[in-house]
Amino acid sequence: MIRINCPYCGERDHSEFSYGGDASIKYPSLEASAKEWTEAIFFRKNIRGFQLETWHHSNGCRMWLEVERSTLTHEIKSVRPCHPDLQKVVENNK
Amino acid sequence: MKSKRLNNLGKIDRDKTLNFTWDNKKLSGFEGDSLASALLANNIGIVGRSFKYHRPRGIFSSGVEESGALVTIGSKDRRDPNVRATTQELFDGLKASGQNAFPNVNFDLGGINNYIGRFFAAGFYYKTFMGIPPFEWGKGTTIWMLFEKLIRKAAGMGSASRLPDPDSYEHAHDFCDVIVVGSGPSGVAAAIEAAEKKLDVILVEQDSLVGGNQLSENDFSTSKIFNQLKSLGIKVMTRTTAFGLYDNCVVGLLERVTDHLSIPDSTLPRQRFWTIRAKHIIVGSGALERHIAFNNNDIPGVMTANASKHYLNRYGVLTGEDIVIATNNDSVYETASELSEAGANVTVLDSRTNIEIDSNKNFEIRKGFVPYNINGTKKIDSLDISKSENINKVDTISCDQVLLSGGWSPAVHLLSHRGVKPKWDPQNACFIPSDTKENITMIGSSRGLWNKDDCIASGVAGATDALNRLGVSKTNYFFPKPGGWKNPIKPLYEVKYKKSRSKSFVDYQHDVTADDVRLAHREGFISVEHLKRYTTLGMANDQGKMGNIIGLSLMADLLNKEIPEVGTTVFRPPYTPVPIGALTGRNVGKHFRPLRVTPMHQWNIDHGAKMIEVGLYQRPWYYPKQNETLSDSYIREATVVRKTVGICDVTSLGKIAVQGPDATEFLNRIYSNAFAKLQVGKARYGIMLRDDGIVMDDGTSWRLSENEYFMTTSTAAAAKVMAWLEELLQTRWTNLKVNVTSVSEQWAGAAVAGPKSREVLNECVEDPSLITNENFPFMGVISTFLKGNIPCRIARISFSGELAFEVYIKSDFANTMMDLLWENAKKFNGCLYGLESLGALRVEKGHVTGAELDGRVTIDDAGLGKMASIKKSYIGSAMRKRGVLSADNRETLVGFFPTDLKETFNAGTIVCEKNNIKGQGIGRITSVTHSPELGHWIGIGFVEGGLDKWKDITLIGADPVRNKQMNLKVVSPHMVDPTGERMYA
Numbered sequence A: 001m002i003r004i005n006c007p008y009c010g011e012r013d014h015s016e017f018s019y020g021g022d023a024s025i026k027y028p029s030l031e032a033s034a035k036e037w038t039e040a041i042f043f044r045k046n047i048r049g050f051q052l053e054t055w056h057h058s059n060g061c062r063m064w065l066e067v068e069r070s071t072l073t074h075e076i077k078s079v080r081p082c083h084p085d086l087q088k089v090v091e092n093n094k
Numbered sequence B: 001m002k003s004k005r006l007n008n009l010g011k012i013d014r015d016k017t018l019n020f021t022w023d024n025k026k027l028s029g030f031e032g033d034s035l036a037s038a039l040l041a042n043n044i045g046i047v048g049r050s051f052k053y054h055r056p057r058g059i060f061s062s063g064v065e066e067s068g069a070l071v072t073i074g075s076k077d078r079r080d081p082n083v084r085a086t087t088q089e090l091f092d093g094l095k096a097s098g099q100n101a102f103p104n105v106n107f108d109l110g111g112i113n114n115y116i117g118r119f120f121a122a123g124f125y126y127k128t129f130m131g132i133p134p135f136e137w138g139k140g141t142t143i144w145m146l147f148e149k150l151i152r153k154a155a156g157m158g159s160a161s162r163l164p165d166p167d168s169y170e171h172a173h174d175f176c177d178v179i180v181v182g183s184g185p186s187g188v189a190a191a192i193e194a195a196e197k198k199l200d201v202i203l204v205e206q207d208s209l210v211g212g213n214q215l216s217e218n219d220f221s222t223s224k225i226f227n228q229l230k231s232l233g234i235k236v237m238t239r240t241t242a243f244g245l246y247d248n249c250v251v252g253l254l255e256r257v258t259d260h261l262s263i264p265d266s267t268l269p270r271q272r273f274w275t276i277r278a279k280h281i282i283v284g285s286g287a288l289e290r291h292i293a294f295n296n297n298d299i300p301g302v303m304t305a306n307a308s309k310h311y312l313n314r315y316g317v318l319t320g321e322d323i324v325i326a327t328n329n330d331s332v333y334e335t336a337s338e339l340s341e342a343g344a345n346v347t348v349l350d351s352r353t354n355i356e357i358d359s360n361k362n363f364e365i366r367k368g369f370v371p372y373n374i375n376g377t378k379k380i381d382s383l384d385i386s387k388s389e390n391i392n393k394v395d396t397i398s399c400d401q402v403l404l405s406g407g408w409s410p411a412v413h414l415l416s417h418r419g420v421k422p423k424w425d426p427q428n429a430c431f432i433p434s435d436t437k438e439n440i441t442m443i444g445s446s447r448g449l450w451n452k453d454d455c456i457a458s459g460v461a462g463a464t465d466a467l468n469r470l471g472v473s474k475t476n477y478f479f480p481k482p483g484g485w486k487n488p489i490k491p492l493y494e495v496k497y498k499k500s501r502s503k504s505f506v507d508y509q510h511d512v513t514a515d516d517v518r519l520a521h522r523e524g525f526i527s528v529e530h531l532k533r534y535t536t537l538g539m540a541n542d543q544g545k546m547g548n549i550i551g552l553s554l555m556a557d558l559l560n561k562e563i564p565e566v567g568t569t570v571f572r573p574p575y576t577p578v579p580i581g582a583l584t585g586r587n588v589g590k591h592f593r594p595l596r597v598t599p600m601h602q603w604n605i606d607h608g609a610k611m612i613e614v615g616l617y618q619r620p621w622y623y624p625k626q627n628e629t630l631s632d633s634y635i636r637e638a639t640v641v642r643k644t645v646g647i648c649d650v651t652s653l654g655k656i657a658v659q660g661p662d663a664t665e666f667l668n669r670i671y672s673n674a675f676a677k678l679q680v681g682k683a684r685y686g687i688m689l690r691d692d693g694i695v696m697d698d699g700t701s702w703r704l705s706e707n708e709y710f711m712t713t714s715t716a717a718a719a720k721v722m723a724w725l726e727e728l729l730q731t732r733w734t735n736l737k738v739n740v741t742s743v744s745e746q747w748a749g750a751a752v753a754g755p756k757s758r759e760v761l762n763e764c765v766e767d768p769s770l771i772t773n774e775n776f777p778f779m780g781v782i783s784t785f786l787k788g789n790i791p792c793r794i795a796r797i798s799f800s801g802e803l804a805f806e807v808y809i810k811s812d813f814a815n816t817m818m819d820l821l822w823e824n825a826k827k828f829n830g831c832l833y834g835l836e837s838l839g840a841l842r843v844e845k846g847h848v849t850g851a852e853l854d855g856r857v858t859i860d861d862a863g864l865g866k867m868a869s870i871k872k873s874y875i876g877s878a879m880r881k882r883g884v885l886s887a888d889n890r891e892t893l894v895g896f897f898p899t900d901l902k903e904t905f906n907a908g909t910i911v912c913e914k915n916n917i918k919g920q921g922i923g924r925i926t927s928v929t930h931s932p933e934l935g936h937w938i939g940i941g942f943v944e945g946g947l948d949k950w951k952d953i954t955l956i957g958a959d960p961v962r963n964k965q966m967n968l969k970v971v972s973p974h975m976v977d978p979t980g981e982r983m984y985a
C-alpha cells in the first residue's frame, strides 16, 4: 500500500489520507471567465510517471499535502505542505 | 493405482491414529498426515470430478498447486468448499467429501459430458449464448441469462454454506526489518544470516512445518531447524501464506490459526489476516513442478514426480506399485531410486538421449522415450509410449501410476504482484525473476536454482543484499547462476496424439486441453490475455500454477515464436485463495462500520424513539405512542408541531467554527449568497456551490462576533464540507487569515418548532426578555443561558416553516437541555418528533435536502436562483450559468399532487408525459410524504421546464419497480404557508 510521509505526523498508511487532485492546477480568480474555469477544472493531463497531487491527511492532522507520486510505481519522491508559509516552516525545521 | 502406507519412512506419528470420513466412509490416518496423504494411504484414487467433462480426478500434487483434489471440508455452517486436500492437515473427526459430482465422485451422472465433449470446447458458451450468430445480439444475451444458472450448476465447484459463518477472524499488523517468505534451504539461510546481523526478522511458511521441499527428504529434521530459528529470535510463522506483495514493502499474510484442529479453541480466531510492513522482503517461495500434456494425462494415478517423493518421505505412503516416471530433466532420479527402494517397480522414460545418470540402477531407464497415451478410465491400466522423435505409439507398459516431470517453474508470483515481469531462461526452460529497484530479493529455486548448496548460498546473498540496502553493511555478494542439473533440460510440453478427439490436458482443473489452445489460435485468440479468457486457461483456483507454461508453449509453437515472444500472464494476488471471512475480519454485523450517536441518544431511546441510520448516525425516526405505526406516529408528530410545539434532536448536523479576521470574506467567497453585510447576532441560510457550478451543500452560518461564525452543514455533507474549507484555505486562498475547526462533537442541538416554541423557550432560559419577537427576530442569533446558568446558543431559524428555534449547548449538557425543553413542551401539549415528521414538514414547505441536492442540481434547478448574489463572485459563479446548465428545459423543482387525492406515490417515481411513458421520462419525484396539513399525499421533485410549463397539464407518475402508475398534478413546491407568515410570527 502507499505510505505517505506526512511532514507533521511521520510515515502513515494511505488509508489515513484522502486523495485530493492535481496539485499543479492554478485555479483562476473567482472573477475569471467560464472558459478559464473550464480549463482549470475539466481538462486534466493523464500523466504516466511522476505527477504533483494533493492529499488530505483527513484521519490525521487534517493538513493538505503536496505529494510527488509516480502513477506507474506509486513511488513518492517528495511530500510537503500545500500552504507556502507552512512549507517554509517545515523547510526551516529540517 | 495401488497406493499404501509403509511401516517405515515419514514424519508422521504412527502412535496417534486420527479418524476421519471421506464421503461418509469411515477411514483413519495418522498425526502429521495431510488429507491427501491419508486418502492415498487408504488407496482412495478418485477424489474429484473435473469442471466441464466430469472426468474422474485424483491427487496430482502434494501442495498449493493442486488442481485435482479439491474437496469440501466440514458440514452445515462450517462447510468449506474447494479445499485442496494436499494442504489440508488431517485432524480427528474431519469430514471431507468430493464435489462437482452426483451422486458421488466414483459414479457421477455428469460423466456423460465426457462423451459429448465437443459441445464443451473452448468458447462454446460464448458462441452459443453470448450473441454471436445464429443468435443475434440481444437475443443471445437473453438466452444466456436463462441458461446461465443451469450451466453454472453443472460446471460448478463445491458450494459454499448459505448459513452465517460461526467463526471469527482477525486483522493484525506487524513490523520488521526483513520478512523472509518460505522456509526452504534458501529462506532459512537468509533468515539466519539477517538475524545474526541483529536484524528483526519474520519468517513465513505456508506449511505446518518448516523446511520447504526438504520435507520430502528422508533424513531431514524439521524440529532442529525450527529450534535454531527460534533461538536466534526470529519470529517464525507457520501455516501462514504470504498471499500478496504491495507498495512500500507491505506483505499480506493469511495465518490459518485453527483450521487444523478438531476442537478449535473458542478464544482464538479461525484465521488472521496480517498486514506486515517490512523494510526488506526476501522471497524464497520455491518452484513448482510441471506436468506434460499427452492423451488421457489426467487419469487418477497421474502425479508429479516430486509429489510422490513427498508422500513417501513425509507421510510414509508409497503412491504406486508399478510406476512409470516420464521426465525431461534430472530431478526425478533420486525419486526413482527411493521409490524402487521402497518396493515399487520403477521405469523412467527420459525424453533425452544424450545424458549421463549416476544411479544404482535398481530401476530401468528408457532414454529417448516419452509418454503417449494412458489406457484406463477410472484408474491407469497401462501407458503407451513413443520415441521422442517421430511421435507414435511404439510400446505399452503395464503400470498403475504415471509420474510426470516436465520441468520446474520458479514461483515468481509474489514478485509479479509488484509489476515485475519475469524473464525467460531458455537453458532452464522456465521464467526466472527479473531485477527490481524495490527492496525485494528473490532467492533459492524461485530464482531458478536447483541445487541445495546454491539455494543456501543465494539465501546468504539475499540477506547481504538486504543488509546493504538497509545501510547495515557494505559487503560484496554474488548469486549462483540459475540451473544446476548435470544434464540440460530438454523442453517437453506436449506429446501430440495422432487420433482425433484427444484429451491432452493443459489445465486440469478447468479442463482446458491442447486442442482448446489450438482452437483458440484458429479463431484468432492468439494474445495470451485473449487465450486465457477464451479457454479459461489458468483461471481456476490454482491460477495456472501447473498448466500456464504448457499453454504458452503450445501457442508459441502455433505462432512459430519463442515462448517469451508470446508473453507471460501477470500473476495477481492472492497466491492462494483468501477466504472472504478473513478479508472482512471483525467488520461484521453491527461492527460492519463505525456507529455515531448523539449525546442524547439514550435520552431519545428512553423517551420512546425508534432509531434510523443516517449515514453513520443513529437518529430518532419517530416516537410511537402505544400501538402507533410509523405513519400514525409521524402524522401525529407533524400535526402537533404545526399546532403547538415539537422538540427534535438535530445534533447530527455538521458544525464548523469559522474564525479569524478574514472569516467574513471567506464566507462571502464560498457561499453563493451575500454574506459581507451579515450583522453580528444574525444567521443566514447559505448555499455552497462546487467549482463547476453545481450545488454542494446548504446550511446556516451564524455571526457570533466580528470575527467568529458558527456554521452548520447537512448531516451527510459534514465531512466533505470541512475538507473543502480546509482545502481552500491551505491550497488556494493561503493569504486569508481564517481558521476552521470542526465542532460537530462539541455541540448538541435541538430544534424547538411550532407556534408555541417561543413560550416553551421562555420557560427554559434565564432571561426571557431576550427572546421576544422584537429582541429576537427571524434569523436572529443569541448567546445566552438556559435555566441553571448553562451557556447556550440559540438561532431563530426554521426548517419546518413554523416559528422555530435551534438551541445548541455543550454536548455534556445535552440531557439537561432535553429534560428542560421536554418538561416545558409538555405543558403546551407538545411532542418529540423524529426524522420522518421532520421530512413531512419540510416537504410541505418545499425545502430541499440531500435527496434533491444530489450533485446534478444547480441553484436555479432547486428554485433558489434568486438567492444567488449578482453583485459578487464566489465559488461556482463563473460556471453556474454555463451552456447546458442554463438551458430552458432544465429539470427544476416543483411540487406534485396525485390527481386523485386518495392516491399515494413513492420517491423514485418517474414523471412522464401522457402517451410517452418510457425511459427516464421528463422528471422524477425525489421526496414524498402524507401531508397532515393538506390531508393527502404530496411530493417534491423535478420536471423539465418546471411549474410554468406543466401547471395545468396532467402528467403520469410511473413506478415500474413497484408496478404502479398514477396521474400527477404539478404544483408549486411551497405547498404550506407559501408566504412564510408563520415563520415570522
Ligand SMILES: [Zn+2]
Pocket (backbone or CB within 6 Å): A006, A007, A008, A009, A010, A057, A060, A061, A062, A063
Ligand atoms: Zn499528518
